[in-house]
Amino acid sequence: MARKCQLSGVGPVSGHSISHAHNKSKRRFLPNLQKKRIWVKELNKFVTVRVTAAALRTVSKNGTADLAKLVIEKKVKAR
Numbered sequence: 001m002a003r004k005c006q007l008s009g010v011g012p013v014s015g016h017s018i019s020h021a022h023n024k025s026k027r028r029f030l031p032n033l034q035k036k037r038i039w040v041k042e043l044n045k046f047v048t049v050r051v052t053a054a055a056l057r058t059v060s061k062n063g064t065a066d067l068a069k070l071v072i073e074k075k076v077k078a079r
Contacts, residue, residue, distance in 0.1 A: 008055040042068035
């Protein structure tokens with residue numbers, strides 16, 4: 001399974017680990033993914049999604065209308 005948020009599309013990014021001597025080596029910054037079961041009022045069912053913590057806060061603030069739209073378009077699987 002890809003390390004990608006199903007709502008916002010955020011994935012891993014690359015950067016450098018920098019030591020005290022300022023030596024640089026490549027590393028990956030992974031998103032803070034959480035597997036959550038969210039009640040979608042518009043569809044009257046639960047939907048399990050892998051979302052970042054930031055996207056989860058956005059869903060709780062703005063509602064589940066965008067999530068319902070993604071389920072209807074079959075971009076997110078409803079279980």
